[in-house]
Amino acid sequence: MRILTLAVKDWKQIFRDWKTGLFLIVMPMIFTVFFGVVLGGAFSSAGEGDPRLPVAVIQRDPGSGLTDGLEASPAVRPVVLEVDQLEDLQDGVERGEYAAGLVVPEGYQEGLVESHPVRLTIVVKPGSPPGQTAQTALETAANRYRGAVQAARLSAEAYQAGPGFEDQADRKAYLREGIDRALTAWDDPPLTTASQLAVGMADLDSQDGELDGFVQASSGMIVQFAIFGLINSAMVLVLERKNRTLGRLLTTPISRGEVIGGHLLAMFSVVLLQITILVLFGQFVFGVDYLRDPLAVLVMTFSLAFWSASLGMLISAVSEGEDQVVTLSLIAMFVFASLGGAWFPLEVAGETFSRIGHLTPTAWAIDGFQNIILRGQGMESIFLPVLILLGSGAVFFGLSVWRFRVE
């Protein structure tokens, strides 16, 4: 009972301050909305209007149908600029307004037909993932266009060797028609790819089964702010030590273990409440499908809350003042959140970073949540994440008990 009494006291102390609500709930919500919107463009094809990547095109060869071919591309949509807007095209690509730029030179089609090809220019921002995607799409479109011209040429050569053309104009008309037919055929090529998502029992209707911005942002921010939220809770213990309340407390019949237990319980329940609110926020505001397996999500929530509270206990055990609590909490948040993949999927980081990231419990926490909400898996898929969270939490707790001091 004493543990509970102490925890309730901490609760009152924490929630008496209106700032607690700001840092525990409002800020993570703002971050989730912000990064959900921002990451939506970077990692998902979902979105309003045309979701394809915009590509600026300067068409200096009016006869070329390459731009029309781009209209059919599933990956990019052409934005046609005036022929003298090369600088705008380059600036736009640099600023990220366009994923890439394409300059179709004068006489491009004629050059292909007459076997004196003129080279296309593709402008991309080095290292930009949409730029890479757009570049590949432009190369595919350009190769198909060249293929269409080549198909028409081969057809014309065969016709010339057989029935033969009446004159040069007839040959040109035949070539033009051949190019049009080939381009039409490329709209529906005989060999294609079809993507299927391994979503298990996930609700495809609610989120299309893709890693959209809100799935990444919601799970990432839950993990990040579970650490950030420790500041207030850890501060209570440090202040008690600083103003010697902790020492006075131990002169009463309460034991050292009960004091530690009471504070841990307070931190655990605060983080648990915070995660629960953020899970419900993700579910009901953004349709992130946490409730498809409530029990599994509950187990993950408890495990993450225990890990986070243990980390908070360790921070409060080693901190000598309020400044140190804030500093250590922020450092823990930056390191665990970024390495764990709370800011971006670890897949897009380098291999070493990704491997090191998976040494952190936060990466496993995000994996655990995503196994449920994205991969449509159940309890069996969170066994390892839960084990890692509880195990590392126990280590943090052990260290905090070892370092715990009343003065």
Place this chain on the structure above:
Amino acid sequence: MKWLMIATKDVKHAFSSVFSLVMSLGAPLLITGLLFFAFGSMDEGQGGVNFTPVDVLVVNLDTGAEHLEGFRAGEMLDSFLMGEDLEEVMKFTAGVSEQDARRGVESGEADLAVIIPENFTSAALTPGESASVVIYQDPALTVMPGILESLLQHFMDGFSGAKIAAGVTEQQFDARGFSADQELLRRVSQEYAGWLESSSHEREGQGGGPLVLEPSGEQQGGEGAVSGMIGPTMAGMTVFFLFFMAANSSQTIIKEDEEGTLARLFTTPTPRAVILVGKFLGVFLILIVQAVLLLASSRFLFGISWGNPGSVILTAAGNVLLAAGFGILLMSLIRSTRQTGPVLGGVLTVTGMLGGLFTTGIPDLPEFLDQARLIVPQGWAMQAWEVSLAGADPAAAAAGFLKMAALGAVMFAAGAVIFNRRFA
């Protein structure tokens, strides 16, 4: 000279606090360093992007074409994937069955599976027939499925093109009342394949073949992709933590007021204006030291080229003036140190978000965010740093400096008036 003594005392105090050191220097360098570490591999090789490799299971169900001496296009695709030098991106393994491959992806043993259908060869050769190669993917993957799809499409377009060439020939002969025999159509397909092969060799020999690749902008004077990303990221962190330190340092005026040390200072013969000038100067000096240390250390640690030295000085000076003005105005509006936490945490974070400080490395941002950033002063500072990072000369950077200095001066004046009234 008393104002200088007051300012110096504040600077010493700021840089002797672990919290201030972490928040002024440690945090921006730590965050940028983590991102540098995460994406540092982009600079390996020749500016190519290097991701965490994924495991891909390939299941070939293609039954081939009996009438063409057992020709199997699926085997060619299989060999193409296994033979591609993609070990740093994808590790291909032959799968036993479609069911096992799907189960492998679902259980996390593999990230992706490629399933080549039974009628792959038939669709590649028979008019009117089509086939789809299935990519079965872990839904948490964002980039790799697209790369794999491009790779498959590249291979399959060869077959599709040859088939289309034969189809076009047949259609055009038909349209003119002639008939193209199967031998002619096969020859057209073969010639198309030959052309494709020779143009691939031509591309390898010519470095790009029919395409010229041009990088946009000056990109850090031609340095690698990561420098192009880390520069703006560090600029964003620099702006955020300059604004943070400006507000945090201005907070000392309120703190000293609460603790009574300011009142004691006012009882000395030093005029109040001199004391406040000293406090304000302290904020400027702290930010100057912070900016210099951040710019120099990030240059040393991450190799960031901040641009033309004249432009860098102008931009940094403008940023310091703007941040100091903002910090002083912000703190002049709050009544006690109890309010500083939410103001430092909340207001600076939200304005920093709007100013685009946390999204510098994220591509394809929604348009409204790009437009909204100039609502807040952080957006102006970020814009000025982008100009400097792009290698602009001092004349071009001067416009940014003037805007920041003017805005900073207005905010500083407003904050100083409010503080003056408060302590009058």
